Amino acid sequence: MIQLQNVSKTFVTGKNKIEALNDVSLEIQKGEIFGVIGYSGAGKSTLIRCVNLLEHPTSGYVFVDGTDIGGLGSNDLRKLRRKIGMIFQGYNLLETANVYDNIAIPLKLAGVPKKVIKERAAKYLEIVGLQDRSQAFPSQLSGGQKQRVAIARALAHEPEVLLSDEATSALDPATTDSILELLLKVNRELGITIFLITHELNVIQRICDRVAVMEKGRIIEQGSVVDIFTKPREPLTKQFVRNESRFKIPDPLLKELLSTGELVNLTFLGESAKDPALATLARKFDVLPSIIAGGIDQLKDQSIGNLLVHLKGETGKIRDAVDFLQSEHIIVEEVIG
Structure with a gap:
């Protein structure tokens, strides 16, 4: 479903060069939940933003469903991005719009008919358990509810892939558990492929099928969650596992x-x-x-x-x-x- 081949990304600030990604290759299968774990500064956010070209790689290739997205024109890239939903740590909700409008406005801008917008908003608010909060504003919601709105907004475009950029790191443990259960539900019932990044091992162990470990812009180890958990090879991976279990x-x-x-x-x-x-x-x-x-x-x-x-x-x-x-x-x- 998603392939990254020898992806590198270098940021230039004045005379300084920061190598955020260094020759990263990985493959995410259709229908699985794939996680990338690493400490702050490892390059995780840059990596996930390369999947929908919010960041353009300096070198290497990104394939989504067999298409080299680096070679797409602006119109084709815009269409592809509708297949890729994204949720963020900071929710990114419109504070002056209610829950319904936070879901409806992006669909309206994408040219979705009004009747379809209404149907999708109702459908996905029910899936995330907020069907009774459609008229509430973000200031009236808890952190977990805001993240559920953000998930409903992403799902309303009916994507094939959902990207999660540290979506639970600002939440308390109980709320984190509820959001992870929701992501599992989305994956199992809707068949959506999920690619997530996190610095929390409990997120990986709870919902992921496979995991890659990042350090200083490189993938240093990857495999099934069971193998990484029971037979870690690299010192950083062992540190994650031992600290947790x-x-x-x-x-x-x-x-x-x-x-x-x-x-x-x-x-x-x-x-x-x-x-x-x-x-x-x-x-x-x-x-x-x-x-x-x-x-x-x-x-x-x-x-x-x-x-x-x-x-x-x-x-x-x-x-x-x-x-x-x-x-x-x-x-x-x-x-x-």
């Missing part, structure tokens, strides 16, 4: 545990979560496992279990126990003080 242990307790055995993070996925592997260790290997902490990460379509476990026993037997856990398709990561 690993357990923090006070130093005195960590030293005590490491002095009396080994400490391991265990990740359970799919069938590995159903087998009583830890119960086998004491009986089969004479290794005593003690669960220090545990939790579950909910991804879009499945759960990942995490346990912090202390293994007490002879070194050789602990090694055999770890080998056994790995043979049971449990991901084992040793904790080092």
Whole structure:
């Protein structure tokens, strides 16, 4: 659906050059939710704005549904942009217009008939759960409601792709959850491809199918959310995952545990979560496992279990126990003080 091939973008300010994107390539499949994560300054916003040519790449190619959009004339580009909706962190609503008009005015400017505008506004306000707020003004809405209006406005053009530029970063956790559920609903019920950027890993894990990690204008790692979450390769990716899903242990307790055995993070996925592997260790290997902490990460379509476990026993037997856990398709990561 969307392909970026060797895309670079350089901004020139006076005598300075800022390389915002450096040889970025990725592909987003039709109907999926694809996320890009990275810290501020990584180039995420520039990347997503290249998809609809709000930013023109310095070099490289952007294809949307097989069309090289860099070669389009202004009229064809305008038509293509109607297939690409976009929502922003700041909502971008007209403060002097009510909810209905915020949706209707862009459609009117695009030449959509009045009857169709009325039908679409009603349809998409119902989808976002604001059918009773059509006459309210933005100043009368909460942040979450404003973002729902912005989503309805984007959907009213009936796009094939929805771009989300940090759409939840200004919202509280509960409101963020509701907006993520809405985006899932839009993707599943309307079949719209969603491309989002964020610095929040919980957004990626909740709704994305695949993810790319950006650092200093480059894609440093990409893959399925499950693979990135359970087998991160790059230091930055590991930092994101560990900050979100690993357990923090006070130093005195960590030293005590490491002095009396080994400490391991265990990740359970799919069938590995159903087998009583830890119960086998004491009986089969004479290794005593003690669960220090545990939790579950909910991804879009499945759960990942995490346990912090202390293994007490002879070194050789602990090694055999770890080998056994790995043979049971449990991901084992040793904790080092």
